Amino acid sequence: xxxxxxxxxxxxxxxxxxxxxxxxxxxxxxxxxxxxxxxxxxxxxxxxxxxxxxxxxxxxxxxxxxxxxxxxxxxxxxxxxxxxxxxxxxxxxxxxxxxxxxxxxxxxxxxxxxxxxxxxxxxxxxxxxxxxxxxxxxxxxxxxxxxxxxxxxxxxxxxxxxxxxxxxxxxxxxxxxxxxxxxxxxxxxxxxxxxxxxxxxxxxxxxxxxxxxxxxxxxxxxxxxxxxxxxxxxxxxxxxxxx
Numbered sequence: 158x159x160x161x162x163x164x165x166x167x168x169x170x171x172x173x174x175x176x177x178x179x180x181x182x183x184x185x186x187x188x189x190x191x192x193x194x195x196x197x198x199x200x201x202x203x204x205x206x207x208x209x210x211x212x213x214x215x216x217x218x219x220x221x222x223x224x225x226x227x228x229x230x231x232x233x234x235x236x237x238x239x240x241x242x243x244x245x246x247x248x249x250x251x252x253x254x255x256x257x258x259x260x261x262x263x264x265x266x267x268x269x270x271x272x273x274x275x276x277x278x279x280x281x282x283x284x285x286x287x288x289x290x291x292x293x294x295x296x297x298x299x300x301x302x303x304x305x306x307x308x309x310x311x312x313x314x315x316x317x318x319x320x321x322x323x324x325x326x327x328x329x330x331x332x333x334x335x336x337x338x339x340x341x342x343x344x345x346x347x348x349x350x351x352x353x354x355x356x357x358x359x360x361x362x363x364x365x366x367x368x369x370x371x372x373x374x375x376x377x378x379x380x381x382x383x384x385x386x387x388x389x390x391x392x393x394x395x396x397x398x399x400x
Contacts, residue, residue: 158240158241158242158244158276158376159240159241159244159275159276159380160238160239160240160241160247160274160275160276160380161239161247161250161251161254161273161274161275162236162237162272162273162275163236163237163239163260163269163271163272164235164236164269164270164271164272164273165235165236165267165268165270166233166235166270167232167235167262167265167266167267167268168259168265168266168267168268169265169266170230170231170232171218171230171232171235171265171267172228172230172265173230173262173263174228174229175228175352176352176353176354177229178290178352178389178391179355180262180263181215181217181218181237181262181390182388183263184262185213185215185388185390187260187261188239188249188250188253188254188260189246189250190249191252191253192245192248192252195246195249199211199246210323210324210328210381210387211387211388212241212243212246212381213239213240213241213242213246213380213381213387213388214239214240214241214380214381214382214387214388214390214391214392214393215237215238215393216236216237216238216290216393217237217289217390217393218231218235218237218262219237220233220234220235235267238275238396240379240380240381240382240393241380241381242328242377242381243328247274251272251274254272257269277376277379278372278376279372279376281372281375282369282370282371282372282375283367283368283369284367284368284369284375284378285342285365285367285368286365286395287363287364287365287366287394288362288363288364288365288366288393288394289393289394289395289396290361290390290391290393291352291361291362291363291391291392292317292361292362292364292366292392293305293359293384293386293391293392294306294312294313294316294317294362294384294385295316295385296312296316305359305360305361307349307360308344308364309344313362314339314340314341316384317339317384318337318338318339320384320385321337321339321370321374321377321378321383322337324377324381325374325377334373334374335371335374336370337368337370338367338368338369338370339368339383340367341364341365341367342364342365342366342367343364343365344362344364348363348364349361349362349363350362350363354386354389359386359391361384361391366383378394379394382394
């Protein structure tokens with residue numbers, strides 16, 4: 158498991174909508190798609206109970222921006238990181254970067270300034286972390302109604318733990334080693350994020366959380382994200398706010 162961090166320079170001011178999860182997911186898939194067979198495998202991957210875990214997550218764009226009331230505008234250098242427990246994903250992105258001087262975010266061209274291959278491994282069994290992108294926890298009723306959970310109810314934490322267990326056991330085909338304890342540190346309504354992905358309205362949560370698990374499981378969480386919709390850009394842990 159590893160990640161790749163890209164440093165990019167927009168060739169023209171990069172304009173992103175406030176809800177740009179779809180745009181960044183497109184960036185991830187365009188880079189992974191350098192290995193077409195792998196991209197097809199990930200896209201078509203499915204599991205019992207209609208689970209479709211992709212086993213990667215990615216950060217939001219990090220950099221200084223202007224807010225004109227309609228768009229976020231990036232004119233200078235930005236960074237973006239893709240993480241995965243499947244090394245083939247990161248290797249495919251690295252190969253793209255080695256063979257191409259630019260990449261598109263949406264339809265906007267950015268120069269690839271540099272990249273960094275990274276490996277992070279935890280030596281502790283307790284992690285306190287903030288979120289780079291918000292956590293989505295939801296349940297779809299038989300009627301099709303989607304209920305989003307929040308960190309003021311126990312169902313939110315139970316669902317996150319269940320999601321970790323399901324992802325781990327599907328990827329490694331073995332039981333999750335030990336228990337996982339997941340709690341919120343001082344939840345606040347300020348952490349609430351109402352956004353959208355295409356035409357779907359999504360309620361998600363930033364905030365600070367404490368995770369207790371084996372170092373191996375903490376590694377897995379770091380590279381796959383917390384909660385649902387990780388391959389859409391949700392649930393990525395913030396690097397500079399972990400302790």
